[in-house]
Amino acid sequence: MSETPSIDTVRRLAERHSNWGRWGADDEKGTLNLVRPEMVAAASRLVERGVTISMALPYDDAGPQTGGLGRFNPIHLMIRDGADVIAGSSVRDFYGGDDRHFRGTDDIIIMPLQSGTQWDAPGHVIFEDTMYNGFGAEWVSSKGALHGSISNATNSMVGRGVLLDIPRALDVDWLEPGHAIDGDQLQKAADMASVELGPGDFVFVRTGAITKARAAGEWGDYAGGSAPGLGLGSVDWIADHDIAAVAADTWGLEVRPNETPDTGQPLHIIFIHAMGLWLGEIFDLDPLATDCADDGRYEFFFAGPPLPFTRAVGSPLNPMAIK
């Protein structure tokens, strides 16, 4: 692209790849409609060694959040604990039977649903006055998302997973902030993986951003700052392959700073708002990348449903690659 991209570029790409109405006027599932049962069955055949690899970053106070966008790291607190038993405090609130025999411990979490490894729901993105498939923005009010909620994926997010390890394909340790991944680079990683992408696939794009943070020993501005990621040049490639979802190891999936000076998060507009494509963020792809490099197989059975938080616009999850 020789000219500076703008909101007009975004509008053109959005129009070209729009899925509004493709699965009906009431559709809220978007690209998850592409995952058909026979694909799930076929994907299960990819399991050979029986190895299970989590792509979740631990949810705790050592996470990457620094408060931006109202997002903070999960706050974990105990309701009842074991030290009380040793100290003798617990005799005052035991439940059931003899006080000295049994005590259950309990805990609580307070967390923004998009503070760690997460799926974005369709209702996460408002463009002008609407969300995906034309539902009005007013459906996501202070009472939550009555349309476009994460619940649309409760019974889904299972199928063929493919890792596209961009730094490995480009022979670097990690991509630098500002690196805009395009279709050629995605194809190069697919070629390296000897995988042909297709409809209903779950695609995981590694940038090495978490690798870099680990090497530095600190998150820095990982959550909200400059980052490598998908650029406008990746849109046609992503859209043409009709994939079910794409996730990355960065806070926002797309390259930052954004390529469009006049609008933020242009790929969120195109992917979520126009296409109904499901996006995953802050996936820790390092253990999976190591395993794929070791056995040379970049496709796997994927199971990564969100938690069914009613009326939520995002959800933490423990995405699992099974090889």
Next chain:
Amino acid sequence: MSETPSIDTVRRLAERHSNWGRWGADDEKGTLNLVRPEMVAAASRLVERGVTISMALPYDDAGPQTGGLGRFNPIHLMIRDGADVIAGSSVRDFYGGDDRHFRGTDDIIIMPLQSGTQWDAPGHVIFEDTMYNGFGAEWVSSKGALHGSISNATNSMVGRGVLLDIPRALDVDWLEPGHAIDGDQLQKAADMASVELGPGDFVFVRTGAITKARAAGEWGDYAGGSAPGLGLGSVDWIADHDIAAVAADTWGLEVRPNETPDTGQPLHIIFIHAMGLWLGEIFDLDPLATDCADDGRYEFFFAGPPLPFTRAVGSPLNPMAIK
């Protein structure tokens, strides 16, 4: 059992089936050690139709909790919403680009980790002064569980799943509160399912308690009250099959009132504290039961890892049956 069971009964069963030291003095994974990769690979072969069925109850304010044990239903709140866009409020806190183009919505959850569909971690149960494998209760302090945390299952909870549909095996709609399921009833359900249980299996015991609440249109005392569930008579059967985990559709897995007047939750002591067996609770097994009754197949590929909340003693999840 002709005599009233007591804490002595519990001690005898605990001693008979103890797994302390079985996988080393430092083990915190308990029965998840039984799941070997070849079992996972074999289980993946059970996928035929490519159907995915969630066993999670929605996490929301319509859940079963009423405040007992400090447990309440999840509280979901918006950080930024779409109504603000329509109302014009959002121009004051948009991020990126032109205010009128893009807005992300965000939300937050406040929830006890054991308020809905959940796994118990080993550190959830303190018996006298210790938890599973002898770690002192003081390791679960106000700072969380430094031993026995849910993180021990982050990369696991995948394998062969088997539904034991007790009401169907007994030809009733649901079991009544106080119904203690024993080994014979478990075996009867396994026979009906034409499944032979074995090491490393994930077993789901349906009592129909959620079915009953749905029929009544209200939870009543579902969370914390009387309930059908596993009784002391089920312990040998469960333990002898060396299963990896057992989950049920009740708040506490075991029959309530407990059979032991002098101690609460005797099976939690035997299963979690002595055996290191992973327990799941408030699993909604109704959709799965319907599907199993329809196709006559009660075994399936199971993927249900917890979320890796660091130092947590339990975790919500979206357990998935793939058939």
Next chain:
Amino acid sequence: MSETPSIDTVRRLAERHSNWGRWGADDEKGTLNLVRPEMVAAASRLVERGVTISMALPYDDAGPQTGGLGRFNPIHLMIRDGADVIAGSSVRDFYGGDDRHFRGTDDIIIMPLQSGTQWDAPGHVIFEDTMYNGFGAEWVSSKGALHGSISNATNSMVGRGVLLDIPRALDVDWLEPGHAIDGDQLQKAADMASVELGPGDFVFVRTGAITKARAAGEWGDYAGGSAPGLGLGSVDWIADHDIAAVAADTWGLEVRPNETPDTGQPLHIIFIHAMGLWLGEIFDLDPLATDCADDGRYEFFFAGPPLPFTRAVGSPLNPMAIK
């Protein structure tokens, strides 16, 4: 009133007593403008015995909330506790100096700001499209109240307090649900108290609703159900006295069921939206009432500022009567 009151009644009363523009087009302080320094100084002269009486209900899980309107009782959790010290757990997270010497304990609260003893801020009430003094409703968005927040009272809520003990004036233990207090009853209580109400006063109206709940040993539907309280017949009296604030011992100050079938909370509309009058709810007036009955003095020095929660529409407080 011979006819059934309606939204038209509300509009007439609102128009009659509207304070919009009275203190300028930008005013957000409403009737707190009536409290002048000389009144505060004069009120301080009421202190004779040096007795201090709190009107706050304890904030805890034994409070009256049952979940209606998204309000729940305060959730109190420990971050660090003392049992950890006895159990030896705390050596792993002490701060400063020798581990065995010092440990601070810490705790956290999660609470709706209007779940207990509380002030309503002007932004708490939206009538049609606006709040008090004409600010648009969009100023109270998911980011909080940029107009009409509780912060407008940070340096105020100090002055002459007067208790109007209606049940005592009517010689009953408490008023029954549905009892609409009118101006005559308020005047009768003022006469019993030998107090003449005037501009800038803080008026506390006791209905005995908390007394009744205490006698019953349970809250029942105290929070959100039927209740005694101010009726439409009290509006002229309240408005004509130009008081600074009025608080009561019920969840919503006004009588329930409301007298207007076609709109909820009519007095909230008149008092907060039209007059900018500050309302207090769930004030525990029983200890104060006992003291006033004992010494025969119903006026006192009042100090009850809200906590300055930025952009909040309400606040808990510990209101203090000093006699």
Next chain:
Amino acid sequence: MSETPSIDTVRRLAERHSNWGRWGADDEKGTLNLVRPEMVAAASRLVERGVTISMALPYDDAGPQTGGLGRFNPIHLMIRDGADVIAGSSVRDFYGGDDRHFRGTDDIIIMPLQSGTQWDAPGHVIFEDTMYNGFGAEWVSSKGALHGSISNATNSMVGRGVLLDIPRALDVDWLEPGHAIDGDQLQKAADMASVELGPGDFVFVRTGAITKARAAGEWGDYAGGSAPGLGLGSVDWIADHDIAAVAADTWGLEVRPNETPDTGQPLHIIFIHAMGLWLGEIFDLDPLATDCADDGRYEFFFAGPPLPFTRAVGSPLNPMAIK
């Protein structure tokens, strides 16, 4: 003191000034016992101009906390808002009457009780195995403080307030981190104020730490870092005057780094654990200091009760100086 202070110094001072048993073996009120009604009445006579000055820092996300000790800035979220009304979203959850007429807005706070302007309760400090007056540390368990809670001050914290403006007395803008205030400096500020301290007084020690942060435009390590504050050399002066409470404009009241290499927070041990003295922290004393410098009067009527959070070890408040 020519030698380096140590835990032995702390023990000597604690023994010299211990109030254990002074007000009975069961006492949990500590130095609040010193405030007698006649003092409150006398203090009310200090009100002349009728001016009310809050010493509370706003509670919001711009506060000083950075996560240390598990303390974070208050998180404020809306349950129901006004933008929903404008957007038309609210018709789906209005309560009462005609949907278009009335809507209440509601909000929620999540906050560590010691994250902003705060009182410490006696149970906040554990020294070795006990808290003030010998109650065992196990009384502050994961269920909260069954002894030593903030509720002991619910009906108190009213009396004569005195501002000791140390930077003004020393003719500097603010004290630098590490500056240990001693008795001579306190006396110098009292002399400048022409006030003689006495039993039952509420003393506010200004260090200028908030002034400095304001000048810098950022909090930096205000919460938890080095700070000016009371030193061991202030203990005799504070103790000999038998004051009711002392509060400062720093996160921890005492000088940091602490003077005792072998124990943290030595004055917390002496003041809270041994003396039962109530400590206040993060009081914003700048507006009060300006007013006192203007009118030359450093004594005032003080009203600053905590909120009665049951079993809490601290509380936010809106402390009010009335002059």
